[in-house]
Amino acid sequence: MPEELFKQGAEAKLYLEDYNGQQCLVKERFPKKYRHPTLDNQITKERMRAESKAVTRCTAAGVRVPKVFQMDLNTRKIHMEYFEKSITAKDFINQQIVVLPEAKCNAALDILCSRIGEGIGKMHKNHIIHGDLTTSNFLIDPKKEDFSDYELVFIDFGLSHYSESVEDKGVDLYVLERALLSTHSNIDDLFPKILKKYEEEYSEESKEVIARFEEVRARGRKRTMIG
Numbered sequence: 001m002p003e004e005l006f007k008q009g010a011e012a013k014l015y016l017e018d019y020n021g022q023q024c025l026v027k028e029r030f031p032k033k034y035r036h037p038t039l040d041n042q043i044t045k046e047r048m049r050a051e052s053k054a055v056t057r058c059t060a061a062g063v064r065v066p067k068v069f070q071m072d073l074n075t076r077k078i079h080m081e082y083f084e085k086s087i088t089a090k091d092f093i094n095q096q097i098v099v100l101p102e103a104k105c106n107a108a109l110d111i112l113c114s115r116i117g118e119g120i121g122k123m124h125k126n127h128i129i130h131g132d133l134t135t136s137n138f139l140i141d142p143k144k145e146d147f148s149d150y151e152l153v154f155i156d157f158g159l160s161h162y163s164e165s166v167e168d169k170g171v172d173l174y175v176l177e178r179a180l181l182s183t184h185s186n187i188d189d190l191f192p193k194i195l196k197k198y199e200e201e202y203s204e205e206s207k208e209v210i211a212r213f214e215e216v217r218a219r220g221r222k223r224t225m226i227g
Helices: 037-061 089-099 102-125 166-183 190-226
Strands: 004-008 012-019 022-029 068-072 077-081 138-142 150-154
Touching (some): 102 150, 102 166
Antiparallel strands (some): 004 012, 068 077
C-alpha cells in the first residue's frame, strides 16, 4: 500500500513510496466515473504509454526529466524519481522576488528563462509536445542549499504526445504564455526571455512555430473579446 499521499490532481494521485530501498514518487491515475469503464481504461493506458514515451524521448533529447522506474498499466501506476529538495519554478520565481535585490533577481530569472526556453526548444526539435507547460511543471532541483546552482527538471507529461505539427507546438507555447500571465502577472518579461532562448535552440525551424504561435494567440484574444 502507498505510504503517504503526496498530492492529488484532476487526473491522478501522487504517493511517496519505497522502491528498491529508495524513496520514489508514484503517480496513480484513478478511474473517471463519468466515462464508461472500458473507455476509461483505454484512455488511461494510452496516456500512460504516451507519458512514458515522452520521458524517454526527452532524456534522449537532453532534457532533464524524472527517471521512470516502473510502469504498471493494470494498477495504473508509474513509479518515478522523486526530487526531495526541489521546489517548483513557480515558487522559485516568487521567492526570488521577495528575497533578492532587483538586479540579482533579474539575473536569476534570466538564467531560469534561458533554461526553460532551451528545454522547450529541445523538446519541439524532437517533436515532443508537453501539453501543460506551466511554472508548476518545472522543478528546481538544487545542487546548493541556497539554490544558486540547480538543475531544471521538466515534469508531468500526462498530456504529452508526439507531433511534428507546427500548430501543436504553437499551442504549447501559447499555453505557457497564458500560464505565465495568470501566475506571474507582476513580471511581464518572462515569456519574451523564454521565447528568445527557444528560438536560439530551435534555430531556423522556430520561425514557422513562432508565426503559428502568433496566430494561435490572436485567435485566443478574439475568442476572449467575443466571449
